[in-house]
Amino acid sequence: xxxxxxxxxxxxxxxxxxxxxxxxxxxxxxxxxxxxxxxxxxxxxxxxxxxxxxxxxxxxxxxxxxxxxxxxxxxxxxxxxxxxxxxxxxxxxxxxxxxxxxxxxxxxxxxxxxxxxxxxxxxxxxxxxxxxxxxxxxxxxxxxxxxxxxxxxxxxxxxxxxxxxxxxxxxxxxxxx
Numbered sequence: 696x697x698x699x700x701x702x703x704x705x706x707x708x709x710x711x712x713x714x715x716x717x718x719x720x721x722x723x724x725x726x727x728x729x730x731x732x733x734x735x736x737x738x739x740x741x742x743x744x745x746x747x748x749x750x751x752x753x754x755x756x757x758x759x760x761x762x763x764x765x766x767x768x769x770x771x772x773x774x775x776x777x778x779x780x781x782x783x784x785x786x787x788x789x790x791x792x793x794x795x796x797x798x799x800x801x802x803x804x805x806x807x808x809x810x811x812x813x814x815x816x817x818x819x820x821x822x823x824x825x826x827x828x829x830x831x832x833x834x835x836x837x838x839x840x841x842x843x844x845x846x847x848x849x850x851x852x853x854x855x856x857x858x859x860x861x862x863x864x865x866x867x868x869x870x871x872x
Contacts, residue, residue, distance in 0.1 A: 697758070697810055699802040704758035704772055704810070711759045713739070715771055718791045728825055728852055729789050753777065756810075760790065760803055769794040772803050774811055774820075783819040784811055788831075800834035808838055812866045819865050825850060826858035840864045 697704040716737060719725065723734050754777045760769040770790035777784040788803045804822075811817045822840060824831040836842075840862035848856035 696761075697806050697814075698763060699806040699809075701763060701802045702769060702799055702806060703761045703763050704803070704806050705761060707757055707759045707771075711768055714768055714791070715759075715789075719771065719789050722792075724853055725789075728828070729787075731850070760788070760794075760799070762794075762799075769799055770803075772807055774807055774815070777815070777817075781819075782817045783821065784815070784817055786811070786820055786822045795830065800830055801837045804834045804838045804840075808864065808869060812869060817866070819863060821864075822862045823859050824862070825852065826860050832860060832862075835862045835864075838864065839869055841868070 716739075719729075720737060755775045756773060756777070758772045760772050761767060762769055768791070770788065772788040773786075774784045775787055786804060786807045788800060788807070790799055790803075808820060811820045820840075822831070822835045823846075824835070826845065832842075841864070843861045843863050846859040846861060849859040850857045
């Protein structure tokens with residue numbers, strides 16, 4: 696398990712999937728904001744790639760986020776689009792409604808940075824988030840990410856186009872901070 700100050704990132708367990716499916720995916724508005732794919736219903740027991748235990752995709756590493764104090768499942772986090780040639784990857788996370796607003800997101804981003812830079816030897820990490828997601832923008836910037844640009848009307852979310860903000864962090868910037 697990878698450990699931060701408040702959270703641990705561990706392998707996804709089979710019993711995490713129904714909780715993540717119910718609290719993250721089945722909330723259509725929230726799920727639509729956190730994925731570039733259109734929302735669709737998933738039957739209980741179906742093998743959903745975004746929640747699966749499949750470890751064969753080397754370009755996408757999924758973690759379950761747990762509270763270090765009591766082991767409670769807080770959400771899901773990932774390093775995706777891992778490009779070993781260019782040594783870069785993207786960060787993603789989703790927290791259960793009960794875990795939001797408690798500083799866990801900042802700690803998750805820090806642990807994913809440790810994994811990407813120190814464990815995987817990457818040089819650049821990137822976050823794309825909706826412009827109206829202040830929690831993710833705060834978590835990224837508290838970890839040293841720099842706003843690099845805005846992709847205007849880049850995301851279709853619940854009937855409207857929304858801007859996305861691109862943030863980046865280079866390993867040398869992290870080490871200098």
